[in-house]
Amino acid sequence: MxxxxxxxxxxxxxxxxxxxxxxxxxxxxxxxxxxxxxxxxxxxxxxxxxxxxxxxxxxxxxxxxxxxxxxxxxxxxxxxxxxxxxxxxxxxxxxxxxxxxxxxxxxxxxxxxxxxxxxxxxxxxxxxxxxxxxxxxxxxxxxxxxxxxxxxxxxxxxxxxxxxxxxxxxxxxxxxxxxxxxxxxxxxxxxxxxxxxxxxxxxxxAEKGLAWLRLIADGMAGHGSMRNADNAVTELAEAVAMLGRYEWPYQIHEAQQGFLDAVGEMLGVKIGPGSVEETLARLGSISRMVGATMSHTVNPSMLEAGYKVNVIPGQATAGADGRFIPGRRDEFIAQVEEIVGPKVRVEITHEQTGxxxxxxxxxxxxxxxxxxxxxxxxxxxxxxxxxxxxxxxxxxxxxxxxxxxxxxxxxxxxxxxxxxxxxxxxxxxxxxxxxxxxxxxxxxx
Ligand SMILES: [Zn+2]
Structure with a gap:
């Protein structure tokens, strides 16, 4: 042949x-x-x-x-x-x-x-x-x-x-x-x-890593008419809100730094932490992609609890899509656990390395x-x-x-x-x- x-x-x-x-x-x-x-x-x-x-x-x-x-x-x-x-x-x-x-x-x-x-x-x-x-x-x-x-x-x-x-x-x-x-x-x-x-x-x-998260709150099940100081839905809802609103600090990966340095040189500007967003905005649609890699991100995306309005469930769960900077996986998970607090467990349902x-x-x-x-x-x-x-x-x-x-x-x-x-x-x-x-x-x- x-x-x-x-x-x-x-x-x-x-x-x-x-x-x-x-x-x-x-x-x-x-x-x-x-x-x-x-x-x-x-x-x-x-x-x-x-x-x-x-x-x-x-x-x-x-x-x-x-x-x-x-x-x-x-x-x-x-x-x-x-x-x-x-x-x-x-x-x-x-x-x-x-x-x-x-x-x-x-x-x-x-x-x-x-x-x-x-x-x-x-x-x-x-x-x-x-x-x-x-x-x-x-x-x-x-x-x-x-x-x-x-x-x-x-x-x-x-x-x-x-x-x-x-x-x-x-x-x-x-x-x-x-x-x-x-x-x-x-x-x-x-x-x-x-x-x-x-x-x-x-x-x-480089590529960010992926961690799909399951957040689990356990509480005391009971009748919806009574006092309940250990309500799983309340605990979970608070944790989800904290996580969704959390402003992850910039962590500029060396690949990202190389990109910012090159762009800064070509535009004739010095890009510091305060001017990253402004510089990205000048680059058009690429900012949508590059902007997401300035920090870890977590987006809550699923919620599940209860089966009847007058029954307090013993457990409530949520799903969230986490993306972490390569090389910083462990600190990312630790930070998520700190944000959601001790009453909510964090499980990783699917993970891909950075x-x-x-x-x-x-x-x-x-x-x-x-x-x-x-x-x-x-x-x-x-x-x-x-x-x-x-x-x-x-x-x-x-x-x-x-x-x-x-x-x-x-x-x-x-x-x-x-x-x-x-x-x-x-x-x-x-x-x-x-x-x-x-x-x-x-x-x-
Ligand atoms: Zn492809």
């Missing part, structure tokens, strides 16, 4: 293929409705991806955590790459969050091209990168240009529901397929932010050089993501994880709003730019 692709097929560039692959992937509806939801089209997408790799002679393995929850793993380590170097994991997820078609200007699963952009669910999260990666790898194989080091290409299921059928499952059940990788590259980063008249490319080096990787590495320098070669004057900065990605799973195997999906974006595009948003779309120019940067990156990484 290898060697089958000959000069007959060279000449097709990644830029010629990337839009078509992105549209094909968008047309495969891989909506992820969460646990118990109907199995998505992940299997169809996985077969499509495996087919594109197979066409250029890259063998892949598809493994399913459950029927149709398919993950594709393909080692790409051709003759000419330096096999003394540890492999680099490059990953993209194949699932998407659902889309309500009636809210959209186009059919979210049509992959329509309009106003110079590819529209559809997954256009930026993250079938854009899946397509860029496939297009670039295919071009390089056709041109017999190996990557600098061995690569593991991984396309996962279930990222949008925590990866328990995808990356998390792979790490627990097939760690051998990826465990020799020392670094991982995937979402969410590499896109440009226009600051003044310069472009800053954000490299994701992730952090160093910024001053050769891999990040390879990102910077690849970007600067295609966008002279481009600067980079680290940043801390408020949400979670498959990086959390890979980091359990000790990998340093980075978000690097290179996209040069128009200054006026609300890119942050595209993630899980209505009318999600990616400019065709940005996809083509991303292919060129990714191609350079594979020579340097």
């Amino acid at each position: 290898i060697g089958f692709m000959t000069t007959a097929t060279t000449g097709i560039m990644a830029a010629d293929e990337v839009v078509g692959i992105a549209r094909d992937l968008i047309r495969i509806d891989t909506s992820n409705y969460g646990p118990g939801g109907d199995g998505p089209g992940e299997r169809v997408a996985a077969e499509y991806v495996a087919g594109l790799l197979d066409e250029v002679g890259i063998a892949s393995t598809t493994v399913e955590s459950e029927s149709r929850r398919a993950n594709v793993i393909a080692p790409w380590e051709p003759e000419g790459c330096d096999k003394s170097l540890p492999p680099l994991l490059i990953h993209g997820h194949l699932d998407v969050v659902p889309a309500q078609a009636s809210d959209w200007s186009v059919d979210p699963f049509s992959g329509e091209i309009r106003d110079g952009a590819v529209w559809g669910r997954g256009a930026v999260d993250m079938k854009d990168f899946d397509a860029m990666l496939l297009a670039v790898v295919r071009q390089r194989v056709r041109e017999n240009r190996p990557p600098r080091r061995p690569i593991r290409l991984v396309f996962t299921a279930d990222e949008e529901s925590g990866g328990r059928q995808g990356a998390v499952w792979l790490v627990r059940n097939h760690p051998d397929l990826v465990a020799d990788c020392t670094e991982a590259v995937g979402e969410v980063g590499g896109f440009s932010l226009t600051v003044g008249d310069q472009r800053l490319y954000l490299i994701q080096t 992730v952090e990787a160093p910024f001053g590495t050769d891999l990040v320098e390879a990102m910077r050089r690849s970007l600067a070669a295609e966008d002279p004057g481009a600067r980079i900065a680290p940043y801390l993501l408020s949400a979670g990605t498959d990086a959390k799973a890979w980091s359990e195997l000790g990998m340093n994880c980075y978000g690097f999906v290179p996209l040069r974006l128009p200054a006026d595009l609300d890119f942050v709003g595209m993630f899980h948003g209505v009318d999600e779309r990616v400019p065709v120019d940005s996809l083509e730019f991303g292919c060129r940067v990714l191609d350079r990156f594979l020579d340097l990484a």
